[in-house]
Amino acid sequence: MGFIVVIAFLALFMMGFPVVYAILLPSIAYVLIEGLPLGLLAQRVTYALDSFPLVAVPLFIFVGNLMNLSGITDRIFRFAYTLVGRIPGGLAQVNVFGSLVFSGMSGAALADIGGLGRIEIDAMKKRGFDPAFAGAVTGASATLGPIFPPSIPLIVYGSVTSVSIVQLLVAGIMPAILCTFLLMLTVFIVATRHRHPRAERWPTAGEAIMSFLPALPAIAAPALMIAGMTYGAFTPTEAAAMTAVYVILISALLYRELTLQHLWTSAILTARSSSAILIIVAAAALFGWILAVEQIPQTFAAALLTLSSDPIMLLIIANLIFFIAGMFLDSTTATLLLVPIIAPPLVMAGVDPVQLGIVTIFNLMLGLLTPPMGLSLFLVADIAKVSIRQLLKALLPFYIPLLTTLAILTFAKDFTLWLPRMIAQ
Amino acid sequence: MRLPERILTTFVVIIMAGLVLVPTAQVIMRGVFVLPFIGAEEFTRFLLICLIFCAYPLVVEHGENIVMGEFKAALPDRARRMLNLFISLCAIGATGFMGYVTATNISRNLTNATPTLGIPFWIFLGAALFGFAGAAIVHLLHLRKPPQADTNIAV
Amino acid sequence: AELRYAHVGAEGDIQTIFAAQAAEGIDAATNSEVTVSVYPASQLGGVAEMVDGVRMGSISMGHHDFASLARLVPEVAVFNAPFIYRDGAHALAATDPETSPALQAINEQLVAQGVRIIGRIYRGDRHISSNFEVKTPEDLSGKPFRAVPLELWVSMIKGFGAIPTPVEVAELPTALMTGVVVGQENPLTMIASNNLNEVQSHVSMTGHMRAVLAVFVNEEVWQGLTEEQRTAITTVLDEEAEKSLQMATEGEAELVEELKGRGMTILTEADGLDLDAFREGVSAQIAQDFPNFTPLIEQIQAVE
Numbered sequence A: 001m002g003f004i005v006v007i008a009f010l011a012l013f014m015m016g017f018p019v020v021y022a023i024l025l026p027s028i029a030y031v032l033i034e035g036l037p038l039g040l041l042a043q044r045v046t047y048a049l050d051s052f053p054l055v056a057v058p059l060f061i062f063v064g065n066l067m068n069l070s071g072i073t074d075r076i077f078r079f080a081y082t083l084v085g086r087i088p089g090g091l092a093q094v095n096v097f098g099s100l101v102f103s104g105m106s107g108a109a110l111a112d113i114g115g116l117g118r119i120e121i122d123a124m125k126k127r128g129f130d131p132a133f134a135g136a137v138t139g140a141s142a143t144l145g146p147i148f149p150p151s152i153p154l155i156v157y158g159s160v161t162s163v164s165i166v167q168l169l170v171a172g173i174m175p176a177i178l179c180t181f182l183l184m185l186t187v188f189i190v191a192t193r194h195r196h197p198r199a200e201r202w203p204t205a206g207e208a209i210m211s212f213l214p215a216l217p218a219i220a221a222p223a224l225m226i227a228g229m230t231y232g233a234f235t236p237t238e239a240a241a242m243t244a245v246y247v248i249l250i251s252a253l254l255y256r257e258l259t260l261q262h263l264w265t266s267a268i269l270t271a272r273s274s275s276a277i278l279i280i281v282a283a284a285a286l287f288g289w290i291l292a293v294e295q296i297p298q299t300f301a302a303a304l305l306t307l308s309s310d311p312i313m314l315l316i317i318a319n320l321i322f323f324i325a326g327m328f329l330d331s332t333t334a335t336l337l338l339v340p341i342i343a344p345p346l347v348m349a350g351v352d353p354v355q356l357g358i359v360t361i362f363n364l365m366l367g368l369l370t371p372p373m374g375l376s377l378f379l380v381a382d383i384a385k386v387s388i389r390q391l392l393k394a395l396l397p398f399y400i401p402l403l404t405t406l407a408i409l410t411f412a413k414d415f416t417l418w419l420p421r422m423i424a425q
Numbered sequence B: 001m002r003l004p005e006r007i008l009t010t011f012v013v014i015i016m017a018g019l020v021l022v023p024t025a026q027v028i029m030r031g032v033f034v035l036p037f038i039g040a041e042e043f044t045r046f047l048l049i050c051l052i053f054c055a056y057p058l059v060v061e062h063g064e065n066i067v068m069g070e071f072k073a074a075l076p077d078r079a080r081r082m083l084n085l086f087i088s089l090c091a092i093g094a095t096g097f098m099g100y101v102t103a104t105n106i107s108r109n110l111t112n113a114t115p116t117l118g119i120p121f122w123i124f125l126g127a128a129l130f131g132f133a134g135a136a137i138v139h140l141l142h143l144r145k146p147p148q149a150d151t152n153i154a155v
Numbered sequence C: 001a002e003l004r005y006a007h008v009g010a011e012g013d014i015q016t017i018f019a020a021q022a023a024e025g026i027d028a029a030t031n032s033e034v035t036v037s038v039y040p041a042s043q044l045g046g047v048a049e050m051v052d053g054v055r056m057g058s059i060s061m062g063h064h065d066f067a068s069l070a071r072l073v074p075e076v077a078v079f080n081a082p083f084i085y086r087d088g089a090h091a092l093a094a095t096d097p098e099t100s101p102a103l104q105a106i107n108e109q110l111v112a113q114g115v116r117i118i119g120r121i122y123r124g125d126r127h128i129s130s131n132f133e134v135k136t137p138e139d140l141s142g143k144p145f146r147a148v149p150l151e152l153w154v155s156m157i158k159g160f161g162a163i164p165t166p167v168e169v170a171e172l173p174t175a176l177m178t179g180v181v182v183g184q185e186n187p188l189t190m191i192a193s194n195n196l197n198e199v200q201s202h203v204s205m206t207g208h209m210r211a212v213l214a215v216f217v218n219e220e221v222w223q224g225l226t227e228e229q230r231t232a233i234t235t236v237l238d239e240e241a242e243k244s245l246q247m248a249t250e251g252e253a254e255l256v257e258e259l260k261g262r263g264m265t266i267l268t269e270a271d272g273l274d275l276d277a278f279r280e281g282v283s284a285q286i287a288q289d290f291p292n293f294t295p296l297i298e299q300i301q302a303v304e
């Protein structure tokens, strides 16, 4: 019965049912057929949202929306362009670097593509870059967002596994920096070979400072947040609220660009996209309850463990599963449905739970860039106005740095764990 | 914007403000005045539940449900329209049933309340009822439209 | 009959071992007429959801602190009240559903709500951990101390002299590390398994609460069993309760050594820990905040 529920979900999902109904319909059918109390349906979806860490989701989306509407995104973009625009690839380098800086604030996976990505692709097209290349850089660099703090996927992962959220967020820093470096190197090589346009000269110290100063308060936000958490001023969830207040304050007082209309619009957009995401979290909790009662996680975990008991082998198997899941599921759904099944046996076999968290989320983001059903792919193709085929061709070289990062995350666990360990002392 | 939507939007924005302000107030009360408010976390979670359910009819209204529309988009026009109608009917059924179940569950939980602040449980269930019933109504009004926009953006 | 038994205990905790062994024992004692599937680690939901689930029947049985049932009958929290038991054996006797008058009185009210207590688990004593030496309530005076966000805990932390500060379990190690709160209280097994020794330097062996957990069942499910099955189940649960007390007592001595080995300083009365001062402060605060507990506390203390 349990497996039928899973298959029904997949079928409805592929047919184009909204995810929330693809989950709810088989779950309702299960409860009716098994004769469980109907109250379970109401109770489970409500309790699923009764979670303090999940509060960070609307708060970070709010921050992202505010920044886009109040022009902070533009400032960061201009600063990044001044700094690295001269490097071969020019604007493409900005695109990568901008994602690292920007993702530090937005926290949401594809919000990076929808927000900054749109500006970047437009700017690159204007300066004569191939639209497919512009889209490929944007899509590839958007994988940085969810592994660099703050990160909604990491917070959801932490709340599902009760792994320390602070440890997870700190653990994402080194991998994100490494991946940024490898992506910029790739852009450098591709741009040099294809003679892509770049800025005419290096910035003078004055220009760098002039563009840095307006962006500084915005760039300082992640640092302030992490400092606040480290010194006990607030917990991770509270940090999300503090970031929102901080962004409102700097855009109102420093930049003087914040209007009540901005606040109002940001709040409405935030409420809607939070609801669209978290209603799935609520429905997935019901689905997860059914999987648990049907002992599907245990069956699956047992099967997984028979394949190998070597932590590295298990981690590779998990990589494959999450990579495949990422092609089909959005990261929140995949985390909620799969992590409770896969994480326990791996952790029991000796895989570090923090490392597993980073590997999992990075994989899910890679899956977004991979056919048949990568959400990033479709979004980028839509913004850049290129076909999926053209985009995939341009993306090909970028799978090398992305997969290299994944390999380092999988095999060199100290690389990921070094920073969180240091902070824990 | 029609009046019901306008009222609901205003309500949702107020909840959103609360979500930012309550944790901020807690940080200040605890850090500056050493007077933590027992129950701030519970109240914040309460606001989150209200936000998600109350905003859900707006999500449906704007066709923002997350969906994987690639298979559907590849279908011939006629087949796609029939599939969309089928999905709409299922969506009305699912949200309507969830609304009905939540409504019957409220009457059995009248005495139940949260442990710290004593927020009655029927308020939580009431938010869920509002969200599902509201979504069912919007789906019904949209019956001939797909329950989500054809372009899909997931976060 | 098939019973779904849910709880929030983690791998390796006494309560998890209890549930697994009880399931085996019930299977054997009823010749597999009653089978129990255990769902540990919040698989079927957190504490409040589990209690509601048992009441509704989507979950057949579960266990947790007595205070978790206070959403149904407020007075049930008395069995978690600090400083009311003489020792572990007394705690088990006072919570025996067959013999304790206080528990039977509460059970009558619970049954009206659709839930019945049929057993209990001894999970060890709760002690204070902190990042400085705590010997008297004065040492905690005016300092933020983690309180489980339930009235009983808030009242007890006030009795400690500290400022009750709510922190979610998930955020507790971080909050202790960064100083959002300076201390917390829990059984040693929790302190060890969550590595709180990394963020706390001292344990004061206050044993202020005997952590006894209630094992409860959906009343309809319970009445659906035969008389013999019910007797078999309560017998198994009673044996397991005794075992849990033994396990907790032996475990505590080992855990003290373990935590010392990890560099923690353990303070007992011999080191100048003023237990009486804690007992007086807490009891006065509880008597003030929970006047309706007083007759039940007298009943509990009268149990041999």
Ligand code: NA
Pocket: A103, A104, A105, A106, A107, A108, A144, A145, A146, A147, A148, A149, A150, A151, A152
């Ligand atoms: Na991020």
Ligand code: NA
Pocket: A095, A096, A098, A099, A117, A120, A137, A138, A139, A141, A142
């Ligand atoms: Na980018």
